[in-house]
Amino acid sequence: MAVKKNNTAIKNSPKHLLGIQSLSILEAKSLLNEAKKFIELNRSSSKKLDVLRGKTQINLFFEPSTRTQSSFDLAGKRLGADVMSMNMENSALKKGETLIDTAMTLNAMHPDLIVIRHRESGAPNLLSQKVNCAVINAGDGRREHPTQALLDALTIINRKGKIEGLKIAICGDILHSRVARSNIYLMNMLGAEVNVIAPKTLMPKSIERMGVKSFTNMKKGLDDCDIVMMLRLQNERMQGSFLPSKREYYEFYGLTPEKLKFAKKDALIMHPGPMNRGVEIDTKLADDINVSLVKEQVELGVAVRMACLKKYCK
Ligand code: CP
Numbered sequence: 001m002a003v004k005k006n007n008t009a010i011k012n013s014p015k016h017l018l019g020i021q022s023l024s025i026l027e028a029k030s031l032l033n034e035a036k037k038f039i040e041l042n043r044s045s046s047k048k049l050d051v052l053r054g055k056t057q058i059n060l061f062f063e064p065s066t067r068t069q070s071s072f073d074l075a076g077k078r079l080g081a082d083v084m085s086m087n088m089e090n091s092a093l094k095k096g097e098t099l100i101d102t103a104m105t106l107n108a109m110h111p112d113l114i115v116i117r118h119r120e121s122g123a124p125n126l127l128s129q130k131v132n133c134a135v136i137n138a139g140d141g142r143r144e145h146p147t148q149a150l151l152d153a154l155t156i157i158n159r160k161g162k163i164e165g166l167k168i169a170i171c172g173d174i175l176h177s178r179v180a181r182s183n184i185y186l187m188n189m190l191g192a193e194v195n196v197i198a199p200k201t202l203m204p205k206s207i208e209r210m211g212v213k214s215f216t217n218m219k220k221g222l223d224d225c226d227i228v229m230m231l232r233l234q235n236e237r238m239q240g241s242f243l244p245s246k247r248e249y250y251e252f253y254g255l256t257p258e259k260l261k262f263a264k265k266d267a268l269i270m271h272p273g274p275m276n277r278g279v280e281i282d283t284k285l286a287d288d289i290n291v292s293l294v295k296e297q298v299e300l301g302v303a304v305r306m307a308c309l310k311k312y313c314k
Contacts, residue, residue: 164191172231197221
């Protein structure tokens, strides 16, 4: 396994899902096809399978989560696994135990898979080198959030029938966003054209190297786009002042019905959540079922996580 010190180019061993960057196009497409099969199951009255009967899944969330943690929890249970979600508030971390000692402790209980979210970029990669089971990254620092990108891709395919040839705008706090990074890798891999839109202070330097066009102006960046993906301001990752005020940010970068007109007529809106209504998105627009895919993203998140658990929990 080739490991670089900055954790940006770590090759997945076959049993881990550490990032989109190290997935092949075949693996990504296979996960999306498998996830499609779970959509109907999740809408039916009997949702339980025994694909993972006898397997133990541990969810280890060191950062807050509503969507990702609950959907991994449900996904594991629907596939028949024994799922244990650690309550990190009451764990020995509070007594100073390190991530590695926590991992070694859990590893001694023979889990088959650990799902981890951590504020440090590269923490899932480190964990994967210390345990015997599969590891799935549920979001690490500003690096990657692979299952979010996969569920976003599935949502787009479900509505637009394809990703290839679409023009996708990702708008907001690109600098601190793991969702942006994973989506840039995946949407490019699947043949979309990607625009990123942000104020200069929230745009990573040399972002064009990732194969995107960058804009500081919503009108130019949204031109002719099929999908408008809005991002949350990641205040918890900001040290210092990145913006004059939230009101000014909303005026220039908040998605409103007026700004949406810059995109294609049939453009659809996405947001990974949690949303800051009135900061990055107009509250009515966020709930408008004619244009907003936010609820569908959450729904399909369970199907995508079921596909990931089925593939990696061996
Ligand atoms: N999109 C996402 O990761 O949401 P949560 O923080 O609620 O898991």
